[in-house]
Amino acid sequence: MRIATARAAVAALRERLDAEQADVERLEGLTLSRVLAAVRGDRDDALACERAEADAARLRLAEAERLLAALRDESTRIQARRRRLATAPGEYAAVLDERERLLTASDDPRRPRLLDLAEQRGRLTAEHREVTEAVRAARNAEGALHHLRELLCRAEDWSTYDVMGGGLVTSMVKHEILDEAAQTSARADRTLAALRTELADLPGPALDPTMRGSGELTKFTDIWLDNVLTDFVVLRRVERSLDETTRSQGEVAALRRVLELRAAELGARLAAVEAERGELLERS
Numbered sequence: 001m002r003i004a005t006a007r008a009a010v011a012a013l014r015e016r017l018d019a020e021q022a023d024v025e026r027l028e029g030l031t032l033s034r035v036l037a038a039v040r041g042d043r044d045d046a047l048a049c050e051r052a053e054a055d056a057a058r059l060r061l062a063e064a065e066r067l068l069a070a071l072r073d074e075s076t077r078i079q080a081r082r083r084r085l086a087t088a089p090g091e092y093a094a095v096l097d098e099r100e101r102l103l104t105a106s107d108d109p110r111r112p113r114l115l116d117l118a119e120q121r122g123r124l125t126a127e128h129r130e131v132t133e134a135v136r137a138a139r140n141a142e143g144a145l146h147h148l149r150e151l152l153c154r155a156e157d158w159s160t161y162d163v164m165g166g167g168l169v170t171s172m173v174k175h176e177i178l179d180e181a182a183q184t185s186a187r188a189d190r191t192l193a194a195l196r197t198e199l200a201d202l203p204g205p206a207l208d209p210t211m212r213g214s215g216e217l218t219k220f221t222d223i224w225l226d227n228v229l230t231d232f233v234v235l236r237r238v239e240r241s242l243d244e245t246t247r248s249q250g251e252v253a254a255l256r257r258v259l260e261l262r263a264a265e266l267g268a269r270l271a272a273v274e275a276e277r278g279e280l281l282e283r284s
Contacts (some may be wrong), residue, residue, distance in 0.1 A: 003075060013061040020054035080159040099281045110280050117277045124273060128266040134198040134264055138256035141191040145249040148188050151181040151244040159238050178238070188245075195252070202259075 002215050026237045100118070 003068070003071045006064065006071050010061065010064045010068050013057065013064050017054065017061050020057045088165055096122040096278065096281045103281070111281070114277065114280055117280070120273050121270070121277065124266055124270040126198070126264060128270055130198070130201060131259055131263045131266060134195070134202055135256060135259045137191065137195040137198045138252055138259055141188065141195045142252045142256055144184065144188040144191045144251060145245055145252060148184045149242065149245045149249060150179060151177055151184055152238055152245055155181055155238045156242055181241075185241075188248075193250070194253075199255075 100114055104114050104118070155174060159174055
């Protein structure tokens with residue numbers, strides 16, 4: 001950001017210098033400006049003024065260019081330092097791992113605690129990874145259910161209008177929404193199945209929502225015959241699906257919050273174990 005600002009300032013000052021230099025050249029050359037200035041008798045004063053303004057613009061430009069160069073040098077040094085530091089965490093971790101291996105293979109008094117911390121570290125890391133994956137699956141399922149609920153709300157509105165006397169166009173719009181809802185429902189089922197897989201080894205509430213849509217026979221009968229009873233059946237199915245989707249979305253949201261809290265707790269415990277391990281291994 002600072003480099004971009006300095007670059008813009010240099011460009012503006014360079015334009016200013018070009019303009020001032022052009023004024024000097026107009027007075028120095030055989031131009032209408034010079035003739036008019038000579039007639040008035042103030043050519044030398046005007047030329048001196050323009051030259052002074054050009055010199056001032058040149059000084060400001062030089063200062064801005066020095067600032068830009070300094071900022072670029074600083075940025076280059078920072079980038080180089082970042083590249084050097086990028087490998088530092090991995091190198092530090094490798095040093096700690098090697099030191100841990102040597103200490104746990106010796107009779108060092110830190111050996112029992114290091115072995116205990118290693119066991120905790122492995123267990124917490126695995127559990128944190130599993131919970132984090134479950135959180136991700138819950139978020140995916142929650143997003144799919146939210147989308148499905150929005151579609152079913154729209155389908156409910158159109159179905160209600162259809163029951164009250166809508167025609168062919170209303171039925172077609174309604175079933176376009178239901179077709180999209182059916183596809184979204186299938187996606188929601190897949191995300192819920194993935195969530196159940198992630199929850200297999202984790203404590204939590206049972207989750208087995210049922211998604212329903214309108215069948216092909218009902219859809220075609222509804223469009224071509226526009227039967228009031230069939231419209232009513234579709235509306236009832238949409239309403240049931242909406243209720244079930246809303247319930248499932250609430251369950252998944254509650255589960256997701258529990259999992260996020262569990263992931264945060266495991267992360268804090270793992271950080272504490274890592275800190276104690278680092279202190280033990282750094283001690284001479």
